[in-house]
Amino acid sequence: MKKIEAIIQPHKLEDVKTALQTIGIDGMTIGEVRGHGRQKGHKEIYRGQEYKVDFLPKTKVELVVPASRVDEVAEALASAARTGAIGDGKIFITEVAEAIRIRNGDRGESAL
Amino acid sequence: MTDKYRSPHTAEAVGRLRKLATCLLLALMGMGCALAETAEEVPKKLADLDKAVKSAQMSGDNAWMLTSAALVLMMTGPGLALFYGGLVRRKNVLGTMMHSFVLMATVSLLWAVVGYSLAFGEGSPFVGGLRYAFLNGVGADPNGDYAGTIPQQTYMVYQLMFAIITPALISGAFAERMKFSAMLLFMTLWSLVVYFPMAHMVWGKGGFLNGTLGGRFPAWDFAGGTVVHITSGVSALICALYLGKRAGYPHESMRPHSVVLSVIGACLLWVGWFGFNAGSAVAAGPLASSAFIATHFATAAAVVAWMITEWMIAGKPSVLGAVSGAVAGLVAITPASGFVKPMPAIVIGLAAGVICYLMVSKVKQVFGYDDSLDAFGVHGIGGTLGALLTGVFATKDVNDLRMGKPMGLVDGDAGQVVNQLIAVLIAWGLAIVGSVIILKIADLVCGVRVDKQQETDGLDLSMHGEEGYHFEV
Numbered sequence: 001m002k003k004i005e006a007i008i009q010p011h012k013l014e015d016v017k018t019a020l021q022t023i024g025i026d027g028m029t030i031g032e033v034r035g036h037g038r039q040k041g042h043k044e045i046y047r048g049q050e051y052k053v054d055f056l057p058k059t060k061v062e063l064v065v066p067a068s069r070v071d072e073v074a075e076a077l078a079s080a081a082r083t084g085a086i087g088d089g090k091i092f093i094t095e096v097a098e099a100i101r102i103r104n105g106d107r108g109e110s111a112l
Numbered sequence: 113m114t115d116k117y118r119s120p121h122t123a124e125a126v127g128r129l130r131k132l133a134t135c136l137l138l139a140l141m142g143m144g145c146a147l148a149e150t151a152e153e154v155p156k157k158l159a160d161l162d163k164a165v166k167s168a169q170m171s172g173d174n175a176w177m178l179t180s181a182a183l184v185l186m187m188t189g190p191g192l193a194l195f196y197g198g199l200v201r202r203k204n205v206l207g208t209m210m211h212s213f214v215l216m217a218t219v220s221l222l223w224a225v226v227g228y229s230l231a232f233g234e235g236s237p238f239v240g241g242l243r244y245a246f247l248n249g250v251g252a253d254p255n256g257d258y259a260g261t262i263p264q265q266t267y268m269v270y271q272l273m274f275a276i277i278t279p280a281l282i283s284g285a286f287a288e289r290m291k292f293s294a295m296l297l298f299m300t301l302w303s304l305v306v307y308f309p310m311a312h313m314v315w316g317k318g319g320f321l322n323g324t325l326g327g328r329f330p331a332w333d334f335a336g337g338t339v340v341h342i343t344s345g346v347s348a349l350i351c352a353l354y355l356g357k358r359a360g361y362p363h364e365s366m367r368p369h370s371v372v373l374s375v376i377g378a379c380l381l382w383v384g385w386f387g388f389n390a391g392s393a394v395a396a397g398p399l400a401s402s403a404f405i406a407t408h409f410a411t412a413a414a415v416v417a418w419m420i421t422e423w424m425i426a427g428k429p430s431v432l433g434a435v436s437g438a439v440a441g442l443v444a445i446t447p448a449s450g451f452v453k454p455m456p457a458i459v460i461g462l463a464a465g466v467i468c469y470l471m472v473s474k475v476k477q478v479f480g481y482d483d484s485l486d487a488f489g490v491h492g493i494g495g496t497l498g499a500l501l502t503g504v505f506a507t508k509d510v511n512d513l514r515m516g517k518p519m520g521l522v523d524g525d526a527g528q529v530v531n532q533l534i535a536v537l538i539a540w541g542l543a544i545v546g547s548v549i550i551l552k553i554a555d556l557v558c559g560v561r562v563d564k565q566q567e568t569d570g571l572d573l574s575m576h577g578e579e580g581y582h583f584e585v
Contacts, residue, residue, distance in 0.1 A: 044367060045426050047436065047486060048473020051365050 001096040001109060002070040003062065007035065007089040008081040010059045019080035020063070025073055027112070028063040039087035058089060064096050066109050134158065166261075170254075173261040176396035177270055183387025184273035188280050189213050191384050195377030195439070196284050199432075199485045202369040203570025204288045205580035211283035215276050215299060222303055223272045230308035232258065232271065237320035237328065239309040244268075257317045257325060259394040270391060271311070278307055278340045284485030285348030286355050288366075289567055292575040294560040298351075298550055306343050306546040310539060314339050321535045324513055331535035332506050332519070332528070334403065335392035337447025337499035338539040345492025346543035349483060354551045355560060357482035359567050366484075371432050378435035382411060385442045389449040402510055403449040407442065410449075410461030414441020417465025426473070433469065436490065440468035443494035448502040451519060456505035463501065464494050496536055503532035 008016060013030065020028065034055040041054035065073050074091055082088055101111040193212040200208045219227070228244050232255075235241035244250050247268065255264040279299045286295075313319040314333045321338075323330040333339060358366065368374060390404035418437025423429040444464035445457055452460070472489035483489060506520030506528060518525035554560050561567075566574035573579060 045428070045430065046368055046371075046432055048426065048477060049362065049366075051367050053365075 001064055001099055001112065002067050003064045003094045003096045004070065004074055004077065005092045005094070006061045006077050006081065007033065007058050007091075008061060009083065009088060010057055012081045012083070012088075013059050013061070015080040016061060016077055019076045020073065023072065023076050025063060025065065028061055030062070031060045033058050033060045037087070037090065056087070064099060064112055066112065169261050170263075173259075173395045173397075174263065174266055176400065177259075177262050177266045177391060177394060180387035180391025181266070181270040181273050183384045184270070184277065184391065185216065187381050187384035187388065188273075188277045189216055191377050191380035192277065192280050193377070194373045195381060195435075196287065196374075196485050198370040198373030198375075198377060199284075199368040200287050201366060201570070202581060203572055203579075205369060205373075205572065206578055207292070207571025207575050208283070208287050210292070210576065211287070211295060212280040214296070215280045218296060218300065219276045219279065219303060220272060222300060223268075223275055227275055227303060227308055228268050228271065230304070231275070231311040232268075232316050234317050235312065237318060238313060240312045240316050258315075261395055267394065270394075271315075274336060274340060274388070275303060275307055275311070278336075278344045279303060281341070281344035281487055281491050282348045282351060284487035285352040285483045287484040288571065289355055289358050289484075289561055290351075291559060291562050292571070293558045294554045297557060298554045298560070301550045301553065302347065302546065305550060306347065306542055307339075310339050310343050310542055313538065314535065321531075321538065329531045329534045331499075331531045332451050332502050333447045333499065333535065334450035334502075335389045335446045337444075337495045337502065338535045341443045341446060341491040341495025342499065342536060342539040343543045345488045345490070345495050346540050347547040348487030349481070349492060350544055350547040351551065352481050352483040352488065354548070354555075357480075358484065359564060361482045362480075368432065375431060375435050378438050382438055382442065385411075385446075389446060393450060399450055399511060405454055406449045406452055406457035407445050409454050410445035410457040410464070411438050411441040413458040413461030414438060414444065414465035414468075417441075417462040418469045419465075421466050421469045422473070436472070436486070437465045437469070440464045440490050440494045443491055444468075444498035444501070446495070447498045448505060451502055451506035451511050453505075453507065453510055456501075456522070460498060460501050460505065464497055467497060468494050496540075499532050499536050499539075500529065503529035 006016070010032070017028070035058050036054050036056055039056065041052055041056060044051045044053055061077070063073070070093060074093065078091060098107065099109070099111040100107055189212055193209040196212065197205050197209040224247055226242065226245050228247065228250065229242050230240045233240035233243040233245075235243075250264050250268050252263045252265065254260050254262055255267060258264075259267045279302055282299075282302070283290075283295070290298075313321045313327075314331065316322065317325045319325065319327055321327045321329050321331040321333075323332050331338065360366070385407055386404055389407040390400040393400035393403055415434050415437040418440065419429045419434050422433040441461040441464050444460050445452075448457065448460055468490050471493045472483075472486040476483060476486070476489055502520070504521040507523050508514065508516060508519045511519065513519065518528075520528045551560060562571065562574060
């Protein structure tokens with residue numbers, strides 16, 4: 001099993017969700033996060049006081065998939081989240097040791 | 113702020129009515145008709161009529177003045193509480209709103225015990241006596257010195273609302289770092305030492321600067337340029353200097369946590385200010401209309417002036433800038449509102465918009481003081497500007513207090529500008545000396561500033577044991 005963590009532009013969440021559902025991925029967890037990579041932040045001015053805002057709003061999508069499907073899912077996610085502009089985000093893939101369904105104790109891929 | 117501020121129109125109307133009634137009665141009698149009128153009944157009828165007319169006028173004026181009193185209270189809560197509350201960081205939103213809200217209670221009690229008397233009771237030129245202490249003798253009868261057509265109770269409660277918002281304005285300077293107990297002590301002493309005496313000097317009978325009731329230097333301050341905005345704004349600067357900067361200022365981010373709240377607050381202030389300025393006519397006559405209009409147009413001008421100046425200098429017309437411009441305009445027109453025509457009101461508004469913008473965005477940065485929410489830059493400077501320009505633009509065409517003699521520079525009386533300057537200097541001096549002494553006392557009694565950990569945690573948690581926002585369940 002692999003965990004896919006994707007940091008994406010908040011406005012692409014709907015596209016990403018649809019793309020994943022299209023290939024049969026139903027479960028995911030999302031969160032509102034802030035961060036930045038190479039993308040520059042912006043400047044805000046309140047009564048002449050300037051603030052440089054580096055951390056920008058992003059959406060984090062997390063999902064765990066069977067290892068056999070990870071490339072397909074990552075590809076679908078990336079193409080749905082892509083705008084081509086700087087700040088589109090990143091995808092991180094990690095190994096998952098175990099998964100447990102809380103309701104009935106299922107383990108492994110059947111818990112996904 | 114006196115009965116005499118009202119134009120003679122009402123009196124004329126009453127006079128005309130009386131004449132008409134007299135003619136009618138005489139005509140009826142002259143006809144010698146079946147009416148059982150005797151010559152003795154005529155004076156009684158006239159007296160009854162007189163009473164009815166007075167009662168009708170009192171109803172009209174009293175309705176407006178009670179409404180105005182409520183409007184001015186609305187300026188403090190929620191107006192100022194929202195305006196200031198939005199400008200601080202999230203962890204201090206409740207503490208900041210509480211500064212305004214709690215004064216609605218504490219100043220009210222102080223006002224009932226001695227405040228009204230010290231401000232409006234007869235006394236020395238500098239402070240009132242104790243004649244009205246515990247509201248003794250403040251009842252349904254009008255006080256002819258101040259407002260002859262409304263119950264003195266109405267006048268008293270109307271003036272109370274001014275005494276509430278004035279110290280609340282100061283709280284913008286020490287936001288996010290003053291201890292709550294020290295704030296209560298400071299505000300109580302400040303009301304006693306600075307506000308009540310200043311209100312007495314300018315508005316009280318026999319006050320040193322009173323324009324119509326025997327002042328040594330008659331200054332025009334229709335709704336509180338010196339009394340409200342200079343005293344609070346200058347005291348705010350002293351507080352900012354005495355308490356020092358907020359931890360992390362200016363390198364840490366101290367962005368307003370919700371400009372949305374500030375916009376709502378500023379809009380409530382704009383609306384409430386009609387009670388503040390037009391209500392200061394203490395009657396519902398034409399002078400109230402004039403003050404209402406001057407207030408509105410000055411504010412509109414200040415919004416545009418601030419917005420354009422900021423757009424040119426900083427590159428974008430910020431929403432916070434636009435609403436700050438409104439407050440600056442409202443402040444500056446306050447002393448002038450019952451003395452100037454609409455076009456000079458617009459000039460005052462334009463000047464306030466540009467000058468206050470430069471104060472908060474440039475001058476503050478140069479000197480480096482942390483007047484957190486710009487109480488000095490907007491109220492101290494806007495109030496000073498308005499008080500001086502009142503001397504320039506006051507005209508007998510709007511408010512003929514001197515029976516045809518010139519009221520200000522535009523009428524040909526340059527001396528009035530000097531009177532205004534004296535009032536400004538006294539207000540500045542009293543605010544500086546009073547605030548320094550009171551801060552020192554408060555510091556000795558309980559310490560004025562929260563400790564470092566409390567400041568890091570935020571006033572909401574450290575002073576009040578609460579948080580403003582819980583987005584989770």
